[in-house]
Amino acid sequence: MTGVEHPVIRTPDQRIRVFVSSTLRELAGERRAVREAVERMRLAPVMFELGARPHPPRSLYRSYLEQSDVFVGIYGAGYGWVAPGEEVSGLEDEYNLAPRSMPKLIYIKDVPARDEKLKELIARIQADDTAAYLHFETAEELGERVAADLATLLAERFDESRPDAAASAEPDLAARVPAPYTTTIGRDGELAELRALLAGGEHRVVSLIGPGGIGKSRLAIVAAHANADLFPDGVHFVPLEGVLEAGLLLPTIAYVLGIRDTGADSLEERIAQSLDDRRVLIVLDNFEQIVDEAPVLVRLYTLAPNACFLVTSRTILRIRGERVFDVDTLGLPPVDAPATLAQAQASAACVLFAERAAAVKPEFELTEANAADVIEICRRLDGLPLAIELAAAKVRLLPPADIATRLGRALPLLSAPVRDLPDRHRTMRATIDWSVGLLAEDQREMLEDLGVFAARFTLDAVEAVGASRPWGDHAIETLAALIDASLVRQMDQDGRSVFSLLAIVREYALEALEKRGDADELKIAHAEHYLGLVKRIAPGLRGPGQIEAVTELGLEVPNLRAAARHLVQTGRLEEAADFAWSLIVYWWISGYFADVRVWMLELLASGRPMSDRARAIAAFFTTWAEMWQQPSVEVVSTLGESARLFAESGDDHAAAMVQTARATTRLQFPDLDPQVARAELDDAVVRLRTFGDRWSESLAEVALGQLGVVCQDIAAATEHFDRSVRIAEDADDAFTRIVAGNNRARFRFLIGMRDECEEEFLLTLRLSIQLRFVDGATYGIEGMCALAAARGEAWRAGALAGAAATIRQTTGIFDIEEFAVHREPLAAIRAADPDAVAAGERAGRDMSLAEAIALALPDADAETRRSAAAW
Known part of the structure; x- marks a missing residue:
C-alpha cells in the first residue's frame, strides 16, 4: 500500500475502528472470526448489522466509513444484491466509498466459483496500490491473518503518526x-x-x-x-x-x-x-x-x-x-422575494433540505425547477431544522412539489388540536405527526413502542421487546423503514450497531404509547428483557468473566436505569430489588451506588407492600454512602436490621455479606472495639466460604487484614492479606485481586518488604487497566511512587505523585491519610532533592492517566500499552 499519506492513528481517546465489508449470510462465520480477532486486539469492529436488508441507506455506511480507520474486505463467491436504481452492489459501493488514504486489508476466500462482477471487483482491487490482499480457506485461518495484519499495520502507522499527532488530532479535551x-x-x-x-x-x-x-x-x-x-x-x-x-x-x-x-x-x-x-x-x-x-x-x-x-x-x-x-430557526428567503434558485441557495433552511435530501437520494440537487417547492416546504416548516430533515427524507418517495402539497394539507389540520403549544413547538409536533402518518401501521406501532427505550438500544433488545407485538416477526425490516424515514438513527458503539430516537421523537412516541394504553405492557416487556440480560451477565461479575461482564453492562447503563424505573413504576418491587442486588458487584466497580439509592428510595416511598428481603436490599443500598461518609452507631444498627431481614427471609448468604459491611463500618470508629469487629468478620468469613462466595470472602479477609494493621498485629495482618489474595487468585477475580493486592502491597511496603510489594503493585496496576478500574490504578501509581522515592528517583517519584494527585482530584477518589504509603518517602526525598521532586510534580500534574501508567510501567508489553492508551 503505497503512494498515499498515512492517517494519524488516534489511540489515546478513541478506539481504532475497523470497518468490515462482506456479504452477510454467505460469510457469517468469517465475519464472526474477524470480529473476534479485532476485539481481541481491543479495537472496535464496525459492522453494519442491518446490512441483511437488500438496500441499506448509502448515507449510513458512508457515515460508518467516515468514522473508521481501517477497511477490511472479505470476499467469497457472491457479489451481493444490486438495489433498484443502483449500478453496483453495496459490497462494491463500500469499497468505492472507502477513502484512498484509508488502509485496506482484503481477504479473498478460495472458492470453486465466483460471480463475474465480483471477479471484476477483485481484479480492480489487485491493481490498487492502496490495498493489500491475501487468500484464505477457513474462518479460523482468516481470524489469525486479520489479527496479525492489523498488528503489523498499527505498529507501522503508530510510529509514523507520532510527529504530527499533536498538531493534527482534535484536542483531548x-x-x-x-x-x-x-x-x-x-x-x-x-x-x-x-x-x-x-x-x-x-x-x-x-x-x-x-x-x-x-x-x-x-x-x-x-x-x-x-x-x-x-x-x-x-x-x-x-x-x-x-x-x-x-x-x-x-x-x-x-x-x-x-x-x-x-x-x-x-x-x-x-x-x-x-x-x-x-x-x-x-x-x-x-x-x-x-x-x-x-x-x-x-x-x-x-x-x-x-x-x-x-x-x-x-x-x-x-x-x-x-x-x-x-436558538432561532434557520434563515428563510424573504417573504416578498421571488422564489428563485438564487434565493434558495442563499437560505440556510433550503440548503439543509437539499443536503439531507441528497443523503437519501444522491442525485437530488436544488434547481430552478424545484427551488420554489423547496422554499415553500421550508417556509411551512418555519425553518425548524429537524422538521426540514424529516421532510427531506421523503424525497426518496416523493418529489418536492408533492411534499409541499401534502404539507399544505396536513400541517394546519394536525396542529389545530395543540393550540396551547408555542407556534414552533406546534409546527414540530405536527411535522412528526405528518411523518408518522406516512408510515405503515406496523411501522407506526414500532416507533411508538420504541419510546420505552432509553438513549440507545440494540437490535436484540428491539426483537425481545417486540416478540408479542404485531411487528415482531419482521422487526429488522420495520426498523429499517424507520431509519429510512429519519425517525430512528443508527450508529456504531464499541463495534455494535445501536439505534436511538431524538429526544423529541422519543417524547412523541411515549405520549402516543401512553394514549394507546400499551405503555405498561411495553415497560414490563422492556424490564423483562433487561432482567434477562442481567441474569445472564451477573454471574460473570465474579470470577474469570468479570472484565467482559463489566464492559457489556457499561454499554447498557441508560436502559438498566430505565428498567429499574419501569419495575418500580409497574409495582414489581421484588424484581426491582433483585435487579439491584444482583448487580452489586457492577455498582461497586463502576461507581453507580447513587443511582441505586434513588431507585431504592422510590421503592420504599411507593407505599406498596414488599417482602422482608426487598426491605433488606433497600436498607442496605440507602445506607451504603453513610458507611463511608458518616460511620456511626446508627449505620451499624441499620445494617444490622438489613442483615436480620435477609436472614428472616431465608437469604443467609446476603445476611453474611451485609454483616461484613457492618463490621467494616466499625473499623472506622475512633473507639473501635476490636473483639466485636473481629468476631463479626470471622463469622462472616466462615459463612461466605460455606456459600462458595469467594468474592465476598476475599473482601472480608481484607477487612480482617486492615483490623490487624489498626491493632498493630503484624502476624494477623499478614495472614489475612495473604489469604485474601489467595482467594481472589483461586477465583480468578480481577476486582478482588486488585483490592486485596493493593492492600497487601501497601502493608508490605510499610513493613519493609519492598521487592515483594513492587511485584504486587505492578500486577494490580495491569489488572486495573484491563478492568478500567480507576481506584485500583491510582493505588498502583502511588505504590510505584513510594518505591521510586525510596530508591532515590526524585523526578520519577514527584511525577507519579503529581499524576496520582490529579487523578484523585479529577475522579474524587480519596484515601485514608494514614495508609497513603507514598507520602512519607516522598517527603524524605523532597528534603534531599526538592528541585527534582518539584519538577516531577509539575510534569505529573499535566500527565494523562495513560501517560502516568506508562511511567509507572516502563517495561509494559504492547497489549498493556494499547489498553492504557485506549482508556
Whole structure:
C-alpha cells in the first residue's frame, strides 16, 4: 500500500475502528472470526448489522466509513444484491466509498466459483496500490491473518503518526463530546456569539433555549468542539435525555467527569473538589425535564469558580448567573422575494433540505425547477431544522412539489388540536405527526413502542421487546423503514450497531404509547428483557468473566436505569430489588451506588407492600454512602436490621455479606472495639466460604487484614492479606485481586518488604487497566511512587505523585491519610532533592492517566500499552 499519506492513528481517546465489508449470510462465520480477532486486539469492529436488508441507506455506511480507520474486505463467491436504481452492489459501493488514504486489508476466500462482477471487483482491487490482499480457506485461518495484519499495520502507522499527532488530532479535551451526526448548516453567526460569551468568562451558565427540533443539542455539540481551546482542563458532555429523576442529576454529572461514587463523600462535594480551580466546560443536554434541579448548578459553580455550564433546555432555568441564548430557526428567503434558485441557495433552511435530501437520494440537487417547492416546504416548516430533515427524507418517495402539497394539507389540520403549544413547538409536533402518518401501521406501532427505550438500544433488545407485538416477526425490516424515514438513527458503539430516537421523537412516541394504553405492557416487556440480560451477565461479575461482564453492562447503563424505573413504576418491587442486588458487584466497580439509592428510595416511598428481603436490599443500598461518609452507631444498627431481614427471609448468604459491611463500618470508629469487629468478620468469613462466595470472602479477609494493621498485629495482618489474595487468585477475580493486592502491597511496603510489594503493585496496576478500574490504578501509581522515592528517583517519584494527585482530584477518589504509603518517602526525598521532586510534580500534574501508567510501567508489553492508551 503505497503512494498515499498515512492517517494519524488516534489511540489515546478513541478506539481504532475497523470497518468490515462482506456479504452477510454467505460469510457469517468469517465475519464472526474477524470480529473476534479485532476485539481481541481491543479495537472496535464496525459492522453494519442491518446490512441483511437488500438496500441499506448509502448515507449510513458512508457515515460508518467516515468514522473508521481501517477497511477490511472479505470476499467469497457472491457479489451481493444490486438495489433498484443502483449500478453496483453495496459490497462494491463500500469499497468505492472507502477513502484512498484509508488502509485496506482484503481477504479473498478460495472458492470453486465466483460471480463475474465480483471477479471484476477483485481484479480492480489487485491493481490498487492502496490495498493489500491475501487468500484464505477457513474462518479460523482468516481470524489469525486479520489479527496479525492489523498488528503489523498499527505498529507501522503508530510510529509514523507520532510527529504530527499533536498538531493534527482534535484536542483531548473534547474527546467525550459526541461528533455531530451530520454537517451543521447556517449556524456560523450563533457559533461566533457563543464563542464570545464563553470566552468572556463572566457567564457561569449559558442556556441554549428553544423548542424541540430547533437544533439546540447540535449547536451545543458544535460549540463545545469549536471552543475546546478556551477550556484547557476539559470539555465534557452530559446527556440528560434519560435522566427523569431529580436525584440522578449529580450522579450523571459525576460519572461523565470520571468520579466514581463509592460513598466516600457527598457527590456535590466530590464534584466540586474534582473541578476545583480547573477551567472546564460542562455541556448539559436536555435539562428541561429536571429543570427544578437548576439551583444545583449555582452551588457547583460557586464551589468551582472556573467551571462553565452550557445547557440546552426548552425552558429557561431562572437561576443566578444564567445567560439566556435563544436558538432561532434557520434563515428563510424573504417573504416578498421571488422564489428563485438564487434565493434558495442563499437560505440556510433550503440548503439543509437539499443536503439531507441528497443523503437519501444522491442525485437530488436544488434547481430552478424545484427551488420554489423547496422554499415553500421550508417556509411551512418555519425553518425548524429537524422538521426540514424529516421532510427531506421523503424525497426518496416523493418529489418536492408533492411534499409541499401534502404539507399544505396536513400541517394546519394536525396542529389545530395543540393550540396551547408555542407556534414552533406546534409546527414540530405536527411535522412528526405528518411523518408518522406516512408510515405503515406496523411501522407506526414500532416507533411508538420504541419510546420505552432509553438513549440507545440494540437490535436484540428491539426483537425481545417486540416478540408479542404485531411487528415482531419482521422487526429488522420495520426498523429499517424507520431509519429510512429519519425517525430512528443508527450508529456504531464499541463495534455494535445501536439505534436511538431524538429526544423529541422519543417524547412523541411515549405520549402516543401512553394514549394507546400499551405503555405498561411495553415497560414490563422492556424490564423483562433487561432482567434477562442481567441474569445472564451477573454471574460473570465474579470470577474469570468479570472484565467482559463489566464492559457489556457499561454499554447498557441508560436502559438498566430505565428498567429499574419501569419495575418500580409497574409495582414489581421484588424484581426491582433483585435487579439491584444482583448487580452489586457492577455498582461497586463502576461507581453507580447513587443511582441505586434513588431507585431504592422510590421503592420504599411507593407505599406498596414488599417482602422482608426487598426491605433488606433497600436498607442496605440507602445506607451504603453513610458507611463511608458518616460511620456511626446508627449505620451499624441499620445494617444490622438489613442483615436480620435477609436472614428472616431465608437469604443467609446476603445476611453474611451485609454483616461484613457492618463490621467494616466499625473499623472506622475512633473507639473501635476490636473483639466485636473481629468476631463479626470471622463469622462472616466462615459463612461466605460455606456459600462458595469467594468474592465476598476475599473482601472480608481484607477487612480482617486492615483490623490487624489498626491493632498493630503484624502476624494477623499478614495472614489475612495473604489469604485474601489467595482467594481472589483461586477465583480468578480481577476486582478482588486488585483490592486485596493493593492492600497487601501497601502493608508490605510499610513493613519493609519492598521487592515483594513492587511485584504486587505492578500486577494490580495491569489488572486495573484491563478492568478500567480507576481506584485500583491510582493505588498502583502511588505504590510505584513510594518505591521510586525510596530508591532515590526524585523526578520519577514527584511525577507519579503529581499524576496520582490529579487523578484523585479529577475522579474524587480519596484515601485514608494514614495508609497513603507514598507520602512519607516522598517527603524524605523532597528534603534531599526538592528541585527534582518539584519538577516531577509539575510534569505529573499535566500527565494523562495513560501517560502516568506508562511511567509507572516502563517495561509494559504492547497489549498493556494499547489498553492504557485506549482508556
